[in-house]
Amino acid sequence: MIWNPNKECMSRDEMHSLQSKRLQKLVTYVYHNVPFYRNKMQAMDVAPEDINSIDDIVKLPFTTKQDLRDNYPYGLQAAPASEIIRVHASSGTTGNPTIVGYTRKDLAVWSEVMTRCLTAYGITRDDTFSVSYGYGLFTGGLGAHYGVENLGATVIPTSTGNTEKHIRLIRDLKTTGIACTPSYALYLAETLDKMGLTKDDISLRVGAFGAEPWTENMRHEIEERLGLKGYNLYGLSEIMGPGVSYECSEQNGSHICEDHFYPEIINPDTLEQLPYGEQGELVFTTLTKEGMPLLRYRTKDLCSLMDGECACGRTSVRMGRIVGRSDDMLIIRGINVFPSQVESVILEMQEFEPQYMLVVDRVNNLDTLQVQVEVRRNFFSDDIGSMLAMKKALGDKLKSVLSIGVDVRLMEPGSIERSQGKGKHVIDNRKLK
Amino acid sequence: MRIKQLSVFLENKTGRINEVAKILGKHGFNMHAFSMAETPDFGILRLIVSDADRAVEVLREENFAVMLTDVVCISCSNEAGALSSILEHLAEKEVFIEYMYAFAEGDKANVVIRANDIDRCVEVLQQCGCNIFDSL
Ligand SMILES: [Zn+2]
Numbered sequence: 001m002i003w004n005p006n007k008e009c010m011s012r013d014e015m016h017s018l019q020s021k022r023l024q025k026l027v028t029y030v031y032h033n034v035p036f037y038r039n040k041m042q043a044m045d046v047a048p049e050d051i052n053s054i055d056d057i058v059k060l061p062f063t064t065k066q067d068l069r070d071n072y073p074y075g076l077q078a079a080p081a082s083e084i085i086r087v088h089a090s091s092g093t094t095g096n097p098t099i100v101g102y103t104r105k106d107l108a109v110w111s112e113v114m115t116r117c118l119t120a121y122g123i124t125r126d127d128t129f130s131v132s133y134g135y136g137l138f139t140g141g142l143g144a145h146y147g148v149e150n151l152g153a154t155v156i157p158t159s160t161g162n163t164e165k166h167i168r169l170i171r172d173l174k175t176t177g178i179a180c181t182p183s184y185a186l187y188l189a190e191t192l193d194k195m196g197l198t199k200d201d202i203s204l205r206v207g208a209f210g211a212e213p214w215t216e217n218m219r220h221e222i223e224e225r226l227g228l229k230g231y232n233l234y235g236l237s238e239i240m241g242p243g244v245s246y247e248c249s250e251q252n253g254s255h256i257c258e259d260h261f262y263p264e265i266i267n268p269d270t271l272e273q274l275p276y277g278e279q280g281e282l283v284f285t286t287l288t289k290e291g292m293p294l295l296r297y298r299t300k301d302l303c304s305l306m307d308g309e310c311a312c313g314r315t316s317v318r319m320g321r322i323v324g325r326s327d328d329m330l331i332i333r334g335i336n337v338f339p340s341q342v343e344s345v346i347l348e349m350q351e352f353e354p355q356y357m358l359v360v361d362r363v364n365n366l367d368t369l370q371v372q373v374e375v376r377r378n379f380f381s382d383d384i385g386s387m388l389a390m391k392k393a394l395g396d397k398l399k400s401v402l403s404i405g406v407d408v409r410l411m412e413p414g415s416i417e418r419s420q421g422k423g424k425h426v427i428d429n430r431k432l433k
Numbered sequence: 434m435r436i437k438q439l440s441v442f443l444e445n446k447t448g449r450i451n452e453v454a455k456i457l458g459k460h461g462f463n464m465h466a467f468s469m470a471e472t473p474d475f476g477i478l479r480l481i482v483s484d485a486d487r488a489v490e491v492l493r494e495e496n497f498a499v500m501l502t503d504v505v506c507i508s509c510s511n512e513a514g515a516l517s518s519i520l521e522h523l524a525e526k527e528v529f530i531e532y533m534y535a536f537a538e539g540d541k542a543n544v545v546i547r548a549n550d551i552d553r554c555v556e557v558l559q560q561c562g563c564n565i566f567d568s569l
Contacts, residue, residue, distance in 0.1 A: 375442060375498060376498075377493070377498045377499075380440075380442045380498035380499075380500060381500070382438075382440035382477060382479070382500060382502040382547075383531070384470055384472065384477060387442075387472075387475070387477070388472065409444075409474045409475075410442075410444075410474060410475045411444055411475075412442060412443065412444050412496070412497065412498060413496060413497075413498050414496040415444060
């Protein structure tokens with residue numbers, strides 16, 4: 001099923017002209033309302049008049065996560081404060097979170113694109129749909145929620161936590177669809193087992209999974225254990241939230257809502273735009289956003305784009321699976337983790353050398369994070385109890401900063417490899433294929 | 434009456450204990466006694482060697498985290514109940530034992546004791562006529 005065939009199945013020529021028109025309007029808007037962009041464009045000697053088609057997008061400056069932090073909280077906001085009706089925030093490093101303000105129209109667009117996703121997954125107004133992303137500053141919960149309401153299905157705003165109660169609701173309310181992280185879906189499956197229930201006791205049919213990288217193997221396992229069909233749901237809070245792209249029944253890449261979010265793939269080193277099919281960093285321009293529109297936002301996600309009409313009938317460009325990150329931000333159980341966060345905690349504690357290594361793995365389909373640190377010679381003690389207390393103190397601090405549990409490993413001084421120049425602090429053993 | 438024990442911090446990694454033994458051997462230190470306390474990710478190797486002060490220097494040069502800890506070494510007869518009567522004395526005088534390790538040889542058993550209050554520990558052991566080593 002297709003929610004908005006006018007847009008989702010638009011001819012490529014029409015899409016090109018719609019995107020061109022919207023880009024021109026956007027550039028004029030940010031040029032006059034966001035000093036950050038005006039300054040950047042002036043420095044590059046580009047004026048709004050130079051943008052005549054979507055193809056001129058390559059003339060425009062990029063935006064990075066750092067730009068968002070530097071302009072905290074509202075520096076990149078284009079709409080007046082009176083027009084902003086909601087704010088979301090994403091986790092930052094030790095510094096500022098990223099603040100994104102939405103106007104009423106932005107929220108309407110968000111609901112629209114989210115509804116396109118749900119419809120592509122086969123959800124209709126007859127479904128009962130559980131939103132099990134976190135509700136709050138994170139865009140996952142509320143973003144999916146309003147999409148379900150907009151569609152007219154029944155939304156069960158379960159958020160996360162209390163999994164047994166959640167499963168009882170899924171069973172008793174005959175919930176047919178669920179949106180959550182893939183690792184939470186597996187956790188649900190485990191809990192289902194523990195409760196002595198099977199997929200035959202519940203009616204789940206559709207899963208919309210996103211907010212963290214996942215594999216085909218995970219998809220098969222979730223589908224098998226929960227008795228549903230799992231679809232990819234992509235989004236990022238800087239651009240909007242969930243709903244930026246979605247898988248259709250063909251499951252050959254995710255359709256991008258490119259009338260609202262214009263995608264490019266660039267070489268992260270040269271910043272040159274790459275043709276369809278080539279792998280590089282995914283970049284989005286928010287063609288219609290009012291609150292905090294962004295030009296060429298570098299997602300740091302590595303993937304490729306596919307064009308050509310899909311067997312489902314949609315004409316929109318599709319993005320392949322995310323194969324990695326162009327910087328060292330780690331997504332662990334759906335949470336953004338920056339090595340610099342770990343570093344700052346370790347630097348605060350004089351018991352440890354300023355050397356560390358993060359080892360990320362996936363054990364039984366749950367991400368794990370091990371933090372290896374070196375004990376300073378003069379803090380080493382013959383007393384196991386005080387060594388364990390030191391280890392626990394670090395573990396507790398890291399947990400409160402990162403919001404995820406960490407396995408701390410005390411290492412011998414000098415045992416962690418010293419790297420030249422830019423420190424290599426991460427070993428990611430998760431095999432994402 | 435006190436004996437200096439080396440405590441070496443080790444990751445649980447195969448061959449680490451041997452590394453320490455090799456370095457000590459290469460530098461001519463003789464190991465008299467040792468024990469290993471371990472947790473899932475790290476361990477503390479406790480050793481009594483000839484010339485502990487110099488051994489610390491050598492191991493530090495090899496980047497180990499090492500420290501010296503005072504312990505008491507006693508010898509008692511290798512027969513049922515011998516150790517228990519010594520421990521009873523210590524407990525009576527409220528000397529708390531953090532850890533100990535032992536090895537028996539013929540009719541003698543040697544015991545290394547780490548106590549919360551070493552001086553008091555020595556005092557109590559002397560009072561009960563224990564044979565305390567000045568060195569190993
Ligand atoms: Zn399709």
